[in-house]
Amino acid sequence: MNAPQPARAAWLGLLARSPRGAIEARLADAPALPGFVRLRGPEIGMSMVRGRAGGGGAAFNLGEMTIARCSIRDEDGFVGHGYVAGRDGDLAELIARLDAALQNAARHPALHAALLAPLAADEATRRAADEARAAGTEVRFFTLATMR
């Protein structure tokens, strides 16, 4: 129904992947979030995760995972949705509030600077550390054909 919103998808993904403690710590320096009413939830449910072997072929059901979600509307009239893996309904509600505030052009820059940019940097650090750890165990296969 709605057009894709890549920027919004990016911040929702970043918030969903970030640890709750990190979000709350960064939020302490950010301007306060507006008041809100809950539209739905927070509620906990299951979602089927589907995948494709090797990124191609027919989709198969990988397994179910627990998801908490919440939808809110804030005082500025923006509707925010929060989805997070696990059973933390309060975190889903917090992400929904952040999603609503981030859609507001008046609030976005401050929140981006205080919250999204540091979280993205944290994630990049985490990812680089994981990759460095994995790189140490890399095994290079080669055949005689490529040695010639």
Added chain:
Amino acid sequence: MNTLTPGFASPLDAQACFRALLTAFGDPGRAITLADGLAPPAGLSIAAAAVLLTLADATTTLAADLPAPALHWLGFHTGAPFTTPEAAEFCLAGSAPPLASLRQGSETAPEHGATLILDLPDLDTGRRCRLSGPGLAAPRETTLPLPAAFLADWAEQRLQAPRGVDVLLCAGRRLLALPRSLAIEAA
């Protein structure tokens, strides 16, 4: 700007409404009053909104002739896909369409017949009717806000039992069920 408003405050509200629906279908023609608390968007009565929030979900199809904000609200809170009245499992209307135009179910799967939800201004004005059938120990005389054409449709639908359409009349916070097994005659 988004105009979405909250649905049921708690899953218990949906369970209370389901209980009310069981009572209504078990005692056809009796108006049940739902609890207060739901604030549906314009175009939807509290009873009709509560029934759809309770019964419709992503696995049922819905047809409703409503203003866009009310459709958005129903879509968001129920997750039900919208379709045409002819194909829908739940059909919401302000006045009764010809019953034969809705889903009738089949002889082996009569449960696939549609449920028609009529959202009316009130339940108390109309024609005197005598109701009889399963759920009623003795015929019940009551006033139903239904046109003559509906009663003719209803009599015709009863000939093809168990296929047919179940009807819910909603107005304000009140709802009244007319299961397809019911006989309705003008009194």
